[in-house]
Amino acid sequence: MKILITGSAGFVGSHLVERFLKEGHTVIGVDNYISGQHQNTALFRAHPRFQFLEADVSLGIPYHDDALDWVLHFASPASPPHYQEFPIETLMVGAQGTQHGLELALKHGAKFFLASTSEVYGDPHVHPQSESYWGHVNPNGLRSCYDEAKRYAEAITMAYHRARGVDTRIIRIFNTYGPRMRADDGRVITNFVHQALRGEALTIYGDGLQTRSFQYVDDLVEGIVRLIGVTYHEPVNLGNPTEFTMLELAAVVREVIDPELTLVYQPAPSDDPQQRKPDIARAQGLLGWTPQVSLRNGLQNLLNSVSESETTSDLKSFLTV
């Protein structure tokens, strides 16, 4: 297949490029490096079935060949410090970016795959969150540039499906971690690993009792590949339902990296969700999919990637910051 991936230089995007190249497909990566990283493009530069287009997909996708089987829209700043730095760009890649992807798919008769997010559930009142839950999102708060952009992206994806007949998929990605996360993405696992490797205290925001589920990136990629193989248009949660509080996560990080690490407490950011956990019954039933990688093993993989070659390792930067 010929697969175009927006956000190909991002964390998840780059793992998709890798997986699809390994499976023998042709991949066109698109990124403008607003939060993607050049080294994630460099990884595949030499591959004969990889092509890269540097472009801001909010302004258009400069793909002019004929054949195209899939448009996978994974471009977006996705971590709070990035989307807070680029609120308007984040809104645009959810609206104009998604629409450009849909139009490209429409033009080529390709299928369209949207990376949505558990953030559409906001600070949920229902636990765990199934796809039928409508969410609890502040439409104009500080996080709204991301949350509402993704809700809009889902709405326009379904509108193109219903009104234009585009064959679409929507996933809602819950917290995911693994090699090639940006050291400065501000997410809790990155922060903890970063701090731990530098021997610093682990920062807990709020009381540390808010929970998250952490999905290893390989599990996510497997779910994506399986959803591509079926026809299903409603959103599908992809996440690991095993919940940890921030305090429990800190305990695992200390255990794996350094039991001597201490904790330091900071106030919780605005609109920070207190609890989020996927109901994955839909993905289980539809795709026969469940996460396979435990947090302990995933963290170990993440740490192992530090000692690999510079081109495939990303936590390297943690040690050289």
Added chain:
Amino acid sequence: MKILITGSAGFVGSHLVERFLKEGHTVIGVDNYISGQHQNTALFRAHPRFQFLEADVSLGIPYHDDALDWVLHFASPASPPHYQEFPIETLMVGAQGTQHGLELALKHGAKFFLASTSEVYGDPHVHPQSESYWGHVNPNGLRSCYDEAKRYAEAITMAYHRARGVDTRIIRIFNTYGPRMRADDGRVITNFVHQALRGEALTIYGDGLQTRSFQYVDDLVEGIVRLIGVTYHEPVNLGNPTEFTMLELAAVVREVIDPELTLVYQPAPSDDPQQRKPDIARAQGLLGWTPQVSLRNGLQNLLNSVSESETTSDLKSFLTV
């Protein structure tokens, strides 16, 4: 002042044009007639302080003069049959259309005023709805092309306020009625009046116990004018908190028009909110505003407009359909 109004040929837009012209301001109207009506532009064509630009604001706002004090963004299909017919255009006018308005305001140092909607509350779990309620909206259902477009519009308006310093206002308009509503807008008051004037049975969707608050358009316009006069960036509800069930509304219509009218029942549409009622404490405190026109008087005004001249009447079309 020099005021640009998108959606100037729409129901609310045309009342704003009228009010601001009466107050001595210069008004630039913009509309593409996707749901606006040519006769609403014709009303003001001859006015020396009125200028009209026919344009789709989702593609850009072709205003090239220097001075501009306000951009009022009221363009959007707003009734279910219209936004269901144009889901992608509705999404675009919420995203690209709002952004073009914000960019125009930014360029001219003008202030920006967003017409948002009570639909951002969706099918609310909190009653009445205050501006601090985050809403209960299906992000990808049939109504999402409108609801999510408006939530996105609020998010990007606040993003331009926070990140670019644009002086913004946001109102959430609850059900509003009055002269110049489209006969085919599918809203309950229009439907009832239409049916009543033709001697047909009044259609009740669902059990008729769902409630709505009905605001006469002059009250809305007064609230808008007052909000323009203060500096306040958070959303402000503008609606009439007096609740009626559909059955009670039907009773008033029968009383005012024809007590002999019968009722006919149809299934409720998808995601139809069961209850919606504004908490207007914010508008009261901030603007000293409360609705002044009772439903009975408003309906009478609406009916009186039928017998006025063709250029100022709109219910005319009801009788000639």
